[in-house]
Amino acid sequence: MTGTFVGMPAFPTAARAALADTQLRSNLAHATSTIRAKRAAVVAEVDDWESLRLAGAAVKDEVLLHLDDYLVQLEESLTAQGAVVHWARDAAEACAIVAEVAKAHDVDEVVKVKSMATQEISLNEALEAEGIAAWETDLAELIVQLGDDLPSHILVPAIHRNRAEIKDIFTREMGNAGRPAPDDLTDEPAVLAAAARRHLREKFLRARMGVSGANFAVADSGTLVVVESEGNGRMCLTLPEILVSVVGIEKIVPTWSDLDVFLQLLPRSSTGERMNPYTSTWSGVTQGDGPQEVHVVLLDNGRTRALADEVGRQALRCIRCSACLNVCPVYERTGGHAYGSVYPGPIGAILNPLLRGVGQDEQVDSLPYASSLCGACYEVCPVRIDIPSVLVDLRAQVVDAHRGGLPKPEAVAMKGAAWSFTKASRLAAAERASGLVGRVAQRWGRASLPGGRRAIRRAPGPGAAWTGARDLPAPPTESFRAWWRRTRGGRSEGAS
């Protein structure tokens, strides 16, 4: 169940439900267009943006190429500075390690920095099963947690909620989790933020253990880095006596100076800011300052599987900025829940199949098809992940995984089309058949397209998926091929 919402249907089904949600469509259209415009404006300010993208991709590719060496280097430098390094092959191992640390200190609650890795491994649920409460302290994660909801965006997990909905959630749920919302709560953003701040403050001051992820892990200095906007992360990283960070093995950058590139790329691509408000870095334990027991859990959970994928491994460059979500016309209309994972949108459509493998789960197999291949995601990706090419490659993997056995109607159709397209004479025969349909429509059809061409309003069989909302032009009575032959290339009747 790692990283996936249990029991979610395949994308087309989940998307249909989301498309019918008027409030969701409105919230998403507003939020994504706002953040798209902000990103575009701050990216346009940078003269050498393309060079930065190339540099970011190159640094990550270098890390992925020598990941085995860099991981050992990171472990050594972290250990030398007093951190305890753990290795987790999968979600269950990672969750067990975090729970063990908590239990060793008799801790029954932890405060959390917003973290995709811990979402991916469903850490909160695993800790809850051990009797340990995990409190999300990022404002949007708090909204999701209090609302017993699922995140729908990597950066803005409550993007599907508007402020009126948030006020209702705070009023209804805050009291069950700690300090209740004030009686005079309004849906003004500043008022909502103040209520969250007061609610969270007592948790920050009480908690003995913090849990985080990391945006970057510097191999040579043994430094973990968290970038954030609200300061809640800084609280969690500095106030508790114990800190456990769950870090995907692809989060490494080789040196401190490599951070330069990413601290420029990430905020402009994600929140549309020149610089994020808080950047916290820590290297193991600092005597008398901050947590005195620091653990780092290095998480695989499918990353080595993705690394073995020749085309797909570039997805491990991802720095979780969400620019691809905000620009995706599919995401803008369906929202994140339809993807059935904490990683939604274009990156989720490749990352989930890469981490989990294809051919086993219909939901995962549907994700590479959840794209029109428009390429907007590739254009904005700060580390140049060619998402459309990876999607196409994953589609081939999905098809290959299902070869053998009874072919699906789609496979029959594709094999039939390929057969027709292998010899021009076969295609010509198919066109003569469709020309007959065109002649029938010409004589007896009633519907016309603007401009006068005959139209088909309702097609049978699989064509119904087209004509449910779209007219279809009736086939022409003569194909181009037949016209070319009849007129000897247009010479015997003029060019038309």
Place this chain on the structure above:
Amino acid sequence: MVTCVNDAMFPDAGKAVVTLLRRLGVEVDFPEAQTCCAQPMVNTGYVDEAVPVVRTFVEAFDGYDAVVTPSGSCAGSARHQHRIVARRSGDPALQDAVARTSPKVFELTEFLVDVLGVDDVGASFPHRVTYHPTCHSLRMLGVGDRPTRLLSKVRGLRLVDLPGAEECCGFGGTFAVKNADVSVAMGSDKARHVRETGAEVLVAGDNSCLMHIGGLLSRQQSGVRVMHLAEVLAATEGSGA
């Protein structure tokens, strides 16, 4: 390369390319062995099935100076995907043939502007027109402003900006039926933007996208017709020609 969609469904676009290129002094042939660029198979994941189709493609087009096609999407498929298919085939001869033909494939506006060096093709089309840049021409090929430069030189044509022009229309090949609901949701917004322009005609360089947007515009009784860019550039309406 007329493309299978134009051959079977939109022969007028192919005829327009012939008219236009001959008017500009180009010797035009239609190798009758051609069928399809194989993109529908590749983009749906059926790469093995695409191998014989790509073989047919290279056999049909080997030996020509340039392969011109009225489709950004099919040009993109030939230039970017054929080598993937050839690699999958494991056939070195096919890989060589693809390496020869792929770079000679031009989308129509690339050929007109870059190879022929023209932006005024002598067309006349006295109508209010808006232009949708299709995703593969825009982002896979990078045709940039070539289409609008060509349109701006057409006599009598009034070009109106399309709001949100660069956003995908939602066609996406088999996406249009595999994810029909999302496809239609995207297309509805595109059609709304087209209607907002008050244009009589929506023009684009890919008939597959136009079949999708046009199908919605028709169902909505919008009265807006769709035309391939090649047909507008070949037109001599009202010029007395």
